[in-house]
Amino acid sequence: MHLPEAEQLIATLADKMRPQVTPETCLVGIHTGGVWLAERLHALLGLSEPLGSIDVSFYRDDYSAKGLHPQPRGSKIPFDVEAAHIVIVDDVLYTGRTTRAALNELFDYGRPARVDLAVLIDRGGRELPIAASFCALTLPTPLPAGQNLQLERDASGALTMRLIHA
Numbered sequence: 208m209h210l211p212e213a214e215q216l217i218a219t220l221a222d223k224m225r226p227q228v229t230p231e232t233c234l235v236g237i238h239t240g241g242v243w244l245a246e247r248l249h250a251l252l253g254l255s256e257p258l259g260s261i262d263v264s265f266y267r268d269d270y271s272a273k274g275l276h277p278q279p280r281g282s283k284i285p286f287d288v289e290a291a292h293i294v295i296v297d298d299v300l301y302t303g304r305t306t307r308a309a310l311n312e313l314f315d316y317g318r319p320a321r322v323d324l325a326v327l328i329d330r331g332g333r334e335l336p337i338a339a340s341f342c343a344l345t346l347p348t349p350l351p352a353g354q355n356l357q358l359e360r361d362a363s364g365a366l367t368m369r370l371i372h373a
Contacts, residue, residue, distance in 0.1 A: 211344065213358065213366040216327050217244065220343040221251040224294070224325060227341075228252055233293045234325075235259035237309050238280045240298030240358035243366060244327055248296060257285040261295075263308035288317035298358040298368075300326040300342070303335030328356055328368065 233256045236245030242260045249258045262280040295309050306324055313322065323340035331349025350356070355371045 210328075210356075210368050210370065213327070213368045216343040216368070217247050217251070217366065220244075220325060220327060220341060221248055223343070224248065224252060224341045227323070228254065228294070229292070230255040231292070232256070233259060233286050233288075233291050235261055235284065235293055235295050235309070235313065237295065237297045237305060238262045240327075241296045243358060243360050244298055244325075245296040247366070248325065256291075259284040259286065259293075261309050261312055263305055263312060266308035266312045282312060284313075284316050288313065288319050290318070290320045292321045292323075293319045294323045294325050294341070296325045298327050299356045300324070300329045300337070300339055301332050303333050303337035306337045307335055327358065330356055 230253060232254055234245045234249050234254060236242035236258065238260060245258055245260070260280070261282045293313065295306065295313070297305060300306065310322065313319065324337070325341040326339045327343050329339055329342050329345040331346055332352070353373050355373055357369050357371050359367050359369055361367070
Protein backbone atom coordinates (compact mmCIF):
# COMPACT_ATOMS: atom_id res chain seq x y z
CA MET A 208 0.00 0.00 0.00
CA HIS A 209 1.32 3.43 -0.94
CA LEU A 210 0.46 6.29 1.41
CA PRO A 211 0.85 9.97 0.56
CA GLU A 212 3.58 11.82 2.41
CA ALA A 213 2.56 12.87 5.94
CA GLU A 214 3.48 16.48 5.19
CA GLN A 215 1.10 16.51 2.22
CA LEU A 216 -1.67 15.00 4.38
CA ILE A 217 -1.11 17.63 7.09
CA ALA A 218 -1.46 20.44 4.54
CA THR A 219 -4.65 18.84 3.16
CA LEU A 220 -6.10 18.50 6.66
CA ALA A 221 -5.33 22.14 7.50
CA ASP A 222 -7.01 23.26 4.27
CA LYS A 223 -10.14 21.27 5.14
CA MET A 224 -10.26 22.71 8.65
CA ARG A 225 -9.52 26.34 7.80
CA PRO A 226 -13.09 27.39 6.81
CA GLN A 227 -14.54 25.96 10.03
CA VAL A 228 -12.12 27.23 12.67
CA THR A 229 -11.54 30.65 14.21
CA PRO A 230 -8.49 31.87 16.14
CA GLU A 231 -10.40 30.94 19.32
CA THR A 232 -10.88 27.29 18.30
CA CYS A 233 -9.07 24.99 20.73
CA LEU A 234 -7.07 21.96 19.61
CA VAL A 235 -6.53 18.94 21.86
CA GLY A 236 -4.13 16.30 20.57
CA ILE A 237 -4.31 12.67 21.71
CA HIS A 238 -0.88 11.36 22.78
CA THR A 239 1.38 10.79 20.93
CA GLY A 240 0.78 11.14 17.21
CA GLY A 241 -2.26 13.34 17.70
CA VAL A 242 -0.24 15.81 19.77
CA TRP A 243 2.44 16.05 17.07
CA LEU A 244 -0.26 16.61 14.46
CA ALA A 245 -2.08 19.16 16.64
CA GLU A 246 1.16 21.13 17.08
CA ARG A 247 1.52 21.42 13.32
CA LEU A 248 -2.15 22.28 12.75
CA HIS A 249 -2.07 24.89 15.53
CA ALA A 250 0.74 26.73 13.73
CA LEU A 251 -0.72 26.32 10.22
CA LEU A 252 -4.16 27.56 11.30
CA GLY A 253 -2.86 30.50 13.36
CA LEU A 254 -4.89 29.64 16.46
CA SER A 255 -4.57 31.87 19.53
CA GLU A 256 -5.71 29.49 22.27
CA PRO A 257 -2.95 27.32 23.77
CA LEU A 258 -2.69 23.73 22.60
CA GLY A 259 -4.11 20.96 24.80
CA SER A 260 -3.13 17.31 25.06
CA ILE A 261 -4.87 14.20 26.36
CA ASP A 262 -3.53 10.83 27.47
CA VAL A 263 -6.55 8.53 27.33
CA SER A 264 -4.87 5.59 29.10
CA PHE A 265 -7.15 5.68 32.16
CA TYR A 266 -10.30 6.25 30.08
CA ARG A 267 -9.98 3.32 27.69
CA ASP A 268 -12.66 0.65 27.94
CA ASP A 269 -9.94 -1.99 27.56
CA TYR A 270 -7.81 -0.64 30.42
CA SER A 271 -8.42 -3.72 32.58
CA ALA A 272 -7.33 -6.02 29.75
CA LYS A 273 -4.39 -3.98 28.43
CA GLY A 274 -3.20 -2.27 31.60
CA LEU A 275 -1.46 1.08 31.69
CA HIS A 276 0.64 2.22 28.75
CA PRO A 277 4.32 1.73 29.67
CA GLN A 278 4.96 5.48 29.39
CA PRO A 279 1.81 7.31 30.53
CA ARG A 280 1.77 11.05 29.87
CA GLY A 281 -0.36 13.51 31.70
CA SER A 282 -3.22 15.40 30.12
CA LYS A 283 -2.95 19.17 29.85
CA ILE A 284 -5.94 21.36 29.03
CA PRO A 285 -4.65 24.96 29.40
CA PHE A 286 -7.91 26.69 28.43
CA ASP A 287 -11.48 26.86 29.72
CA VAL A 288 -13.38 23.94 28.17
CA GLU A 289 -16.78 25.36 29.15
CA ALA A 290 -18.59 26.62 26.00
CA ALA A 291 -15.45 26.30 23.83
CA HIS A 292 -15.23 24.97 20.27
CA ILE A 293 -12.75 22.11 20.58
CA VAL A 294 -11.21 19.93 17.89
CA ILE A 295 -9.81 16.63 19.13
CA VAL A 296 -6.85 15.67 16.93
CA ASP A 297 -5.55 12.15 16.32
CA ASP A 298 -3.33 10.66 13.66
CA VAL A 299 -5.39 7.56 12.77
CA LEU A 300 -9.08 6.78 13.28
CA TYR A 301 -9.75 3.07 13.66
CA THR A 302 -12.36 1.55 16.00
CA GLY A 303 -13.43 4.86 17.58
CA ARG A 304 -12.55 3.71 21.09
CA THR A 305 -9.66 6.14 21.54
CA THR A 306 -11.90 9.02 20.46
CA ARG A 307 -14.61 7.88 22.89
CA ALA A 308 -12.04 7.81 25.70
CA ALA A 309 -10.85 11.32 24.75
CA LEU A 310 -14.43 12.64 24.82
CA ASN A 311 -14.99 11.12 28.25
CA GLU A 312 -11.87 12.77 29.63
CA LEU A 313 -12.58 16.10 27.93
CA PHE A 314 -16.03 16.29 29.53
CA ASP A 315 -14.39 15.89 32.95
CA TYR A 316 -12.96 19.38 32.33
CA GLY A 317 -16.31 20.97 31.44
CA ARG A 318 -18.99 21.10 28.76
CA PRO A 319 -17.76 22.41 25.40
CA ALA A 320 -20.14 24.17 23.02
CA ARG A 321 -18.95 21.94 20.19
CA VAL A 322 -16.47 19.11 19.68
CA ASP A 323 -15.11 18.06 16.29
CA LEU A 324 -12.62 15.35 15.38
CA ALA A 325 -9.71 15.83 12.98
CA VAL A 326 -7.63 12.87 11.79
CA LEU A 327 -4.89 12.41 9.27
CA ILE A 328 -6.13 8.98 8.10
CA ASP A 329 -9.38 7.05 8.55
CA ARG A 330 -8.34 3.41 8.19
CA GLY A 331 -11.87 1.97 8.55
CA GLY A 332 -12.90 -0.76 10.97
CA ARG A 333 -15.20 1.29 13.19
CA GLU A 334 -16.72 -0.38 16.25
CA LEU A 335 -18.42 2.75 17.58
CA PRO A 336 -20.56 5.35 15.76
CA ILE A 337 -17.77 7.93 15.53
CA ALA A 338 -16.79 9.88 12.42
CA ALA A 339 -14.20 12.56 11.79
CA SER A 340 -15.39 16.07 10.93
CA PHE A 341 -12.05 16.63 9.17
CA CYS A 342 -10.02 13.88 7.51
CA ALA A 343 -7.10 14.16 5.09
CA LEU A 344 -7.37 10.60 3.73
CA THR A 345 -9.95 7.83 4.00
CA LEU A 346 -8.59 4.47 2.91
CA PRO A 347 -10.72 2.92 0.14
CA THR A 348 -10.82 -0.43 1.98
CA PRO A 349 -10.27 -0.98 5.70
CA LEU A 350 -6.86 -2.24 6.77
CA PRO A 351 -6.78 -5.80 8.11
CA ALA A 352 -6.62 -6.06 11.92
CA GLY A 353 -2.98 -7.22 11.77
CA GLN A 354 -1.82 -3.98 10.13
CA ASN A 355 -1.39 -0.62 11.81
CA LEU A 356 -0.59 2.88 10.67
CA GLN A 357 1.84 4.76 12.87
CA LEU A 358 2.86 8.42 12.75
CA GLU A 359 6.53 8.87 13.56
CA ARG A 360 8.61 11.97 14.24
CA ASP A 361 12.34 12.17 13.61
CA ALA A 362 14.90 14.26 15.49
CA SER A 363 14.28 17.25 13.20
CA GLY A 364 10.52 17.15 13.86
CA ALA A 365 9.57 15.81 10.42
CA LEU A 366 6.55 13.51 10.46
CA THR A 367 6.15 10.32 8.46
CA MET A 368 3.40 7.69 8.32
CA ARG A 369 4.40 4.01 8.34
CA LEU A 370 2.44 0.84 7.72
CA ILE A 371 3.36 -1.75 10.37
CA HIS A 372 2.52 -5.45 10.25
CA ALA A 373 1.75 -6.70 13.76
